[in-house]
Amino acid sequence: xxxxxxxxxxxxxxxxxxxxxxxxxxxxxxxxxxxxxxxxxxxxxxxxxxxxxxxxxxxxxxxxxxxxxxxxxxxxxxxxxxxxxxxxxxxxxxxxxxxxxxxxxxxxxxxxxxxxxxxxxxxxxxxxxxxxxxxxxxxxxxxxxxxxxxxxxxxxxxxxxxxxxxxxxxxxxxxxxxxxxxxxxxxxxxxxxxxxxxxxxxxxxxxxxxxxxxxxxxxxxxxxxxxxxxxxxxxxxxxxxxxxxxxxxxxxxxxxxxxxxxxxxxxxxxxxxxxxxxxxxxxxxxxxxxxxxxxxxxxxxxxxxxxxxxxxxxxxxxxxxxxxxxxxxxxxxxxxxxxxxxxxxxxxxxxxxxxxxxxxxxxxxxxxxxxxxxxxxxxxxxxxxxxxxxxxxxxxxxxxxxxxxxxxxxxxxxxxxxxxxxxxxxxxx
Numbered sequence: 406x407x408x409x410x411x412x413x414x415x416x417x418x419x420x421x422x423x424x425x426x427x428x429x430x431x432x433x434x435x436x437x438x439x440x441x442x443x444x445x446x447x448x449x450x451x452x453x454x455x456x457x458x459x460x461x462x463x464x465x466x467x468x469x470x471x472x473x474x475x476x477x478x479x480x481x482x483x484x485x486x487x488x489x490x491x492x493x494x495x496x497x498x499x500x501x502x503x504x505x506x507x508x509x510x511x512x513x514x515x516x517x518x519x520x521x522x523x524x525x526x527x528x529x530x531x532x533x534x535x536x537x538x539x540x541x542x543x544x545x546x547x548x549x550x551x552x553x554x555x556x557x558x559x560x561x562x563x564x565x566x567x568x569x570x571x572x573x574x575x576x577x578x579x580x581x582x583x584x585x586x587x588x589x590x591x592x593x594x595x596x597x598x599x600x601x602x603x604x605x606x607x608x609x610x611x612x613x614x615x616x617x618x619x620x621x622x623x624x625x626x627x628x629x630x631x632x633x634x635x636x637x638x639x640x641x642x643x644x645x646x647x648x649x650x651x652x653x654x655x656x657x658x659x660x661x662x663x664x665x666x667x668x669x670x671x672x673x674x675x676x677x678x679x680x681x682x683x684x685x686x687x688x689x690x691x692x693x694x695x696x697x698x699x700x701x702x703x704x705x706x707x708x709x710x711x712x713x714x715x716x717x718x719x720x721x722x723x724x725x726x727x728x729x730x731x732x733x734x735x736x737x738x739x740x741x742x743x744x745x746x747x748x749x750x751x752x753x754x755x756x757x758x759x760x761x762x763x764x765x766x767x768x769x770x771x772x773x774x775x776x777x778x779x780x781x782x783x784x785x786x787x788x789x790x791x792x793x794x795x796x797x798x799x800x801x802x803x804x805x806x807x808x809x810x811x812x813x814x815x816x817x818x819x820x821x822x823x824x825x826x827x828x829x830x831x832x833x834x
Contacts, residue, residue: 437627438542441615442829445538446531448616455530462523466516470509473676476500480684491687498682500706506671515668518661525657529650533822534614535830540818541611546625547811548604554803555597562590562796589797596804629810631760638750641826645746646739648825655735662728669721678708742823749820756813763806 446452478500483493566586611623646652682704781791821827 436623436625438539438546438625439829441542441611441623441625442535442538444617445534445615449534449614450616452527452530452534455527459520459523459527462516462519466513466520469512469516472504472509473502476680478680478682494684494686496682496684496702498680498704498706500678500680500708502676502678504676506674508668508671508676511664511668511671515661515664518657518664522654522657522661525650525654529654532650532825532827532830535827536818536822538611538614539821539827539829540815541607541614542623542625543814543818544811545604545607545611545623546627546629547807547814548600548607549624550629550810551804551807552597552600552604554807555593555600558796558800558803559590559593559597562586562593565796566590593800631757631810631813635750635754635757638753638820638824638826641820641824642746642750645824645826646742649738649742650825652735652738652742655731655738658731659728659735662724662731665724666721666728669717669724672720673712673717675710675712677710678706680706680708682706745823746820749816749823752816753813753820756809756816760806760809760813763809 476499478498479496481493481495484490566583569583569586608623609619611617612619612621641648682702684702684704686700686702688699818827821830
């Protein structure tokens with residue numbers, strides 16, 4: 406009974422391990438571009454570092470609202486180094502500076518804009534990261550499909566070689582024909598090595614972007630889709646300027662420069678200092694007619710800096726120049742977004758139209774041609790050279806198609822980056 410119970414326990418443990426492995430495999434197979442983007446928004450190290458800028462900006466806002474510390478002033482003097490008659494003077498007081506020109510509230514306004522700038526900068530880095538991750542994942546998807554097509558072509562060539570070797574025994578084909586087939590197979594093998602190497606590099610780039618350790622294999626399971634309806638892209642092109650976080654950052658920079666002009670003008674009047682002082686004085690006289698005197702005093706002092714020589718003209722001029730610079734920078738960025746959006750949209754339309762035509766005509770024609778020639782070759786109606794040529798055409802057609810799909814995905818990622826219209830980024834808002 407004990408042995409039976411032990412066996413059941415071991416089987417249970419094995420089943421649990423297999424279940425865990427199956428769960429991990431299922432999770433790996435279920436990876437999508439969206440899941441990779443979600444992971445990157447949480448785990449990417451550069452983005453985590455950028456988010457700390459918001460904490461720094463909030464800390465500056467807290468600091469900007471603080472009053473200057475009061476000053477404790479202590480003073481004592483005596484005649485010990487001279488007559489040493491016990492005479493002395495001593496005083497203690499507090500001095501507090503007060504910003505009379507609203508400097509603190511104006512500094513807080515500048516700091517509040519800094520917080521908004523930090524938020525806009527984080528959103529822009531998220532936009533760039535999302536598009537980099539989606540572009541890398543799409544490239545990985547294309548590479549996997551290219552490797553799959555390459556392996557299918559290898560299988561087809563190997564089957565053709567087996568048929569040719571059988572026909573060689575009855576002298577229906579020559580050794581030269583078989584060598585042509587083997588050379589075609591070698592080309593596919595070399596291309597397979599190149600694709601595998603590129604996939605490895607792309608996989609490691611994706612690992613870095615999503616914050617994973619090196620060596621983790623990523624597999625994107627999504628269909629390759631080409632959207633012929635570009636109406637949503639046309640709308641995204643028109644609203645690109647308003648959607649871009651870096652454009653919001655540039656607009657906020659104008660607000661910050663304007664706030665800095667107001668702050669610089671307020672700083673023409675430095676803080677006033679108000680002090681309260683208590684002092685004590687002990688005096689002794691040689692004359693017997695005058696007794697020793699001890700006096701106590703309470704005083705109030707006010708210190709008002711007068712803006713005669715320094716009216717903060719340099720800082721005011723610098724702040725005004727920064728505002729003018731920020732306005733020009735915003736205009737330049739808006740023009741750049743508009744022109745880049747238009748160019749990216751035109752490229753996307755051209756590639757989408759070309760791919761639709763290519764997929765419906767050239768690819769189907771090449772596949773049908775190979776099928777017909779292979780059947781004719783099996784019946785002895787055509788030579789092996791015609792089949793090899795058709796097979797080469799099919800390989801070139803499929804590779805060209807996947808290359809165009811890669812260009813389309815690159816153009817799509819670039820368009821989504823420029824117009825801030827990535828669906829993965831929008832869903833993370």
